[in-house]
Amino acid sequence: LQRLSVGRGGPRDLAALRDGLDSGETLARSLRAEPEALLPPPAPLAEIVMCCSDHGAIVAALAEALADEPPLLVRDGGFVRQGYRAELDEQRTLRDDSRKTVAGLEAKYRTAAGVPSLKIRHNNMIGYHIEVTATHADKLDLAALGFTRRQSMSNATRFSTAELADLETRIGRAADQALALELAVFEELVAKVMAVSASIAAAGRALASLDVSSALAELAASGNHVRPTLTDEPAFAIEGGRHPVVEAALARQNGAGFVPNDCYLGTERRLWLLTGPNMAGKSTFLRQNALIAVMAQAGAFVPAKSATIGVVDRLFSRVGAADDLARGRSTFMVEMVETAAILNQATARSLVILDEIGRGTATFDGLSIAWATLEHLHDVNKCRALFATHYHELGALKERLDALAPYTMRVKEWQNEVVFLHEVAPGAADRSYGIHVAQLAGLPAAVVSRAEEVLAVLEKGEQSSAVTRVADDLPLFAAAPARPASGTAKPKESEVEKALAEINPDELSPREALDALYALRSRLPAD
Template identity: 65%
Template sequence: MSDASAATSPAIIPPDATPMMAQYLEIKQAHPDCLLFYRMGDFYEMFFEDAVNAARTLDIALTKARPASWARTIPMCGVPVHSHESYLQRLIRQGFRVAICEQMEDPAEAKKRGSKSVVKRGVIRIVTPGTLTRTALLDSRAPTGWPAVAEAAGGLGLAWLELSTGELVVQPVERAGLGAALGRLDPQEVLVSEKLCQSPRPLRAVGRMEVPPDRAADSALRQRERAAAVAHPLRRRHAGRLRPVFPCRGGAAGALVAYVELTQKGRVPRLSPPRRLGPGAVMEIDAATRRNLELTRTLTGDRRGSLLATIDRTVTGAGARLLAAQLSAPLTNPAAIAKRPGHGCVRAERGAAARRPAARRCAAAPDLERALSRLTLGRGGPRDLAAVRDGLAQASAIRLLLNGHPGGPLPDGLGAVAKGLGEHSELVQQLTQALAPELPLLARDGGFIARDYSYALDELVTLRDESRRLIAGLQVKYAGIAGVPALKIKHNNVLGYHIEVTATHADKLMSEKGREVFMHRQTMANAVRFGTVELSDLERRISEAADKALAVELELFNDLVEEVTSRAEAIAQAAHALAALDVAASLAELAAERRYRRPVVDGSLAFSIKGGRHPVVEAVLDAGNAGPFVANDCDLASDNRLWLLTGPNMAGKSTFLRQNALIAVLAQMGSFVPAESAHIGVVDRLYSRVGAADDLARGRSTFMVEMVETAAILNQSGDRALVILDEIGRGTATFDGLSIAWACVEHLHDVNRCRALFATHYHELTMLAGKLPGLSCHTMRIKEWQGDVVFLHEVTAGAADRSYGIHVAKLAGLPGAVVGRAEEVLTILESGDQNAAIHRLAEDLPLFSAALKRPPPAPAASPAAPPEPSRVEEALKSIDPDSLTPRQALDELYRLRGLLS
């Protein structure tokens, strides 16, 4: 059999397999969809196809192994245990799932069973994108929501779990809204019920997301199906916890809990009581709109340059995650918005300038949420205990600051934060006394319990770390008893610790009195060696001290972990309160720094922005000292709810559209906004069709993507939606595009009746202002000066008379000949009589039936000055054809001919 054919693990265990390889194959067959990290000493080894895939992905050496008695070699590679997390992270990002297989016993125990016995091994956890908990594998400032989707009672149930913090949320979703809900969570992994897998239509929303390479997709699906099957008995176990919250959604939440138990091999972390998110509780923003508005990432996938990066002033990972979650899920209930650590809290914190810096310093606490999750999951270490200690200490300090520092009464939001911080002085004191100043990463490394915390441990540590001092003390003691100052205590591998004196002093230790203490062990030519019961006991205790000290430390560690987990709910509340305070202080800092104002958010249909600014563009301008951002108003009143915005390229239409959408998002997430004032009636759905992009992987051109996104907007928008559309119809022929844009404007006005900003280069659409009462025309102001165009970036009532596209082309560097020819063609096109056709179109949109004629080619060079008229031309000017008889006309013709000769 060739090496290539041996790359895949055998379906059955070959009879000639070594005990170790048989063990490996048995474990691998139980986890066929995972890369198996098989622990062998200081390395995690991989074999067969796992080795090939891992070596290619990690760019590490692929070697070959030939197990004893096998006639073939097999691929093999490995990664060091001490640095495996960096390799693990790369594999997870590439879509792999990894099963961690550890040695479950000491190799010495295996040897006791026989020379051919293999060390017991077992998979302790399965690592997937949604089950990451280790600090090294996580972005401390990014949420890791992990959703499950299940079908129940004719609808869909969505649940998501933040495994690293224990937060569990359930929500009913409509099938059409599944994509928007998943876009809000931006998950790396989605758990789908087996029933839903058999009905592909609802999964189109999942399919639009990035999926792992096909090498992992099929196996991931099989694993999810198994998780769904396992979930049924577990749902009964957790029914009292899940079903009262939302009866028909327990399936999705139950599957999540089951999948966690499956991947964590029976361990389930502390889970918060499930929180129900009702229908329509958050602003629905589909994935295309999130991408177009660059809420959390730019179009290139970077965090820098996004709205989140621009507004983030948080000082903790938990605060950054909460801010990101709130930005991704703006609320739709005005009362709930006011209670978020935003409007009211920001107002209070912005006014309390003396309190805010101190609050921000106190809020800079360790990541309590993730430390608590690791401890409850059994993966925590001494540093996680220290994080709990320091975080709770910070919580106490900030609670005193909020309750006692001057700065006015606390608003409801901050009052709830102060209450949630709680009282934890007893636990903080215990952890302070228990933990050493310097802590190892892992508990098994020992040395993390402070002195004087445990007498038994101190005694063992003394034996372990101060054996020389103890031996020196015994040496002084025995020298005094024997009366031999030269007595020494020595050590060798044969006798261990022993007493040695010269032969001349041996009689003193062998005397009757000496034999009560000393026992003769060995006589040599120049020295005699002795032992004592006390010395033998000390030697035994020293040799056992290290193991016993570690065992005692681990026992104390478990006690401390139990103490922490018994108070998990109170600690989790304090962690959330610290994160909320960090967000409130961050938004207050942002408002003070960037001159943001508190918006009015209510249940009306108003949308009135005075002096609105684009938060990201303004920040970039300020950072580059490029001048102030030009602010603009926007008032989408009921009789003015649809703005038709015209104007040239580069004048700022897209910026104006986006800034109003971003102001709505900021207002409903609980932040102040970049405007002089803002009154926003709650927006339940936000749609944006701005910019051009293709989807070649699914066979969609730029125009097709544009039409798909536009169709979603027109099919789903209601009167509470906010829609921004830019250049609809520009991706096809002129008359086709104008027809589509015309019909879209009418549909938005008559059917959707939503608040909308519609930017276009089709000036013909301005004719609709006389037909649609809710439509008003606005344009971007420009100024022409000495042949150049100056973009003022101001929005004003009216319509643009032309696009100035050729001017933009000139600025872009098109050759002068091309620019000149374009101007000539434009002059010819604009000379045609099209007004009648446009007026007919405004009354009833017919199909365009006329096409512009192509102008003749322009001459190669500019024509010379006209010559003087010839004699023939002068004669022709003097002839009046209408007064000539046929005979006279014939005579004139002969005369003209004669003039040519």
């Protein structure tokens, strides 16, 4: 409707109005069949029925005039239904069936002249003309037939008639005239649509409202969502919250269930400091709570067991890493610009999620920025906030910041492996398990092993001297057989090693030892 109103629309826009309004009429009839649904207090449904009804006249006009599948552009033509306008059909016939028209006129002249060999031909010099042999030309009654001599040759004579000249003109102009007539029909239809544009727009709004409401209702039913409670109090109490997108992705991939988590941001603990290892789910937790707030204030049910949310005036998010090189901004600069916007604009009614502030610069610089940002959120902005970080040192602020609550993502170490439980629990993490994640990502075993050695040195004593000791002890032959990994980086025992461990050499005869050796060799992976 908007494109048509500014002269940018096409035949398919008219067809879309035709089909959409017709569907609206069908929907209105379906709703009328459920009279109990239209009784007060559900007034919006009655309004939707009213807005979607009484469009039969414009639907009929568009259906009568438009082809079933019109082209995209007006200039392409062919969008007016055959039989809608006789004059247009005639021009199309001339354009598309010119040979048939010429053949009919030729048969007419043959009968009138009594010359079976008479033909109507065309060339670029004289256009359409009648041609007969010289023998028959002298016997023709030119005046009675209305023939005018055009050209005489040794073996044939060419003639023309007013009717043939008019046909030639009409054939030449037929395509242009057919398109012009279609354009006129299009303008007429647009004018009819614009005359009832207000009611069409109302139907569009009604359909959109029902579309959004029914889609959200279907999502709430299929996703086991609950109706949130909105309040003016500075509350944010989510029990069993879930990330709707991640939950749906997990269900599609392997059917695994999403691990729900609670989140309570109130006056006494409105600022959460969330620590924990990489890949444990910190970012997911931050985003799911932001999404729950957005969905609740948009009027949707939310993915949780229960939710009580104080109205949020603005939601601020600083998550992820991205640069803006076209404007001369590095990844860290973008991070700082976004953080600055949050600290300068967030109010006590805002909801803020911050993920890994300060990670794009030196360790002490980043820690200092994260430290000061956390204090500012607590003392100045006084907003509800989730602050995820790997700087475990920030946990010391809980002694000074009354509304700061430390939480962590739970993990379990089992058989030299780290299992992410994806659960949020009170407390603080003491490790980030970054080397374990690097191993999962596929870093070479030698790199993982060396990283563990460096980490062990750095975790002992004063940092600067530890770095010097590591640099002085560079492994010159690291490309040789890799150091055995330790801790979380310990490689898994191969099948050959397991089989070898089960063999007791003292109990084997020479023949059994040889058989065992061949058996072990056969289990080695092929090169």
